[in-house]
């Protein structure tokens with residue numbers, strides 16, 4: 057059986073800041089959560105600095121960059137303000153996401169195909185600053201091709217629609233969405249892009265998607281922070297790491313999607 061790259065876990069700590077901001081002050085501190093997640097097996101930390109600073113704030117990303125021992129992935133909109141912040145901060149990676157003020161979370165993928173000219177300079181400036189850029193997109197061929205065209209080395213596939221279909225028990229939709237992810241990941245890999253995935257993942261969906269050998273990183277937030285209320289963050293990160301490792305062990309197994 058072929059050996060596949062291990063799959064990395066990026067823990068998104070935005071919602072630690074959501075809880076903190078509900079009261080103001082400094083508790084609970086996203087930096088403390090990041091350190092616990094790393095000690096429990098996270099390969100990196102993801103934080104989304106939104107234009108409205110609804111959870112993570114500038115001081116959080118500055119302290120994360122300074123104090124965590126693993127790579128920081130900054131999620132950001134492709135605005136002049138955010139590109140400037142990223143160029144000063146120099147996180148390991150930046151994931152460009154669409155942002156709409158009224159949304160509760162990042163609801164859809166970035167329209168790279170429709171905004172090539174607007175996105176290309178941001179990708180170029182971040183890359184020139186030594187930041188590895190990824191684009192958060194739906195697993196659509198046009199978006200994947202466009203990501204490569206404007207020079208992004210990495211895409212992150214939006215798994216939200218698949219996870220919603222799984223959670224709703226809609227098997228037909230879940231199968232269709234998963235097929236789309238499988239095909240998208242294969243296409244992206246075939247044209248030289250590194251492939252990540254995220255949004256809405258839980259233990260079961262993370263285990264399933266970890267079996268796709270072309271996907272090398274999952275970014276997971278809301279579920280982990282929610283589960284941490286019951287079991288503690290360290291235990292939950294360890295359980296997620298174990299779920300992903302179980303999934304990865306199935307990659308390439310006879311009859312698996314990934315082996316085809």
Ligand code: PXP
Pocket residue numbers: 068070104131151153161162192212253254255256257275276277278279
């Ligand atoms: N990846 C990206 C690009 C995101 O915007 C988000 C949400 O901030 C996530 C992953 C994590 O999604 P969730 O919090 O649903 O796990």
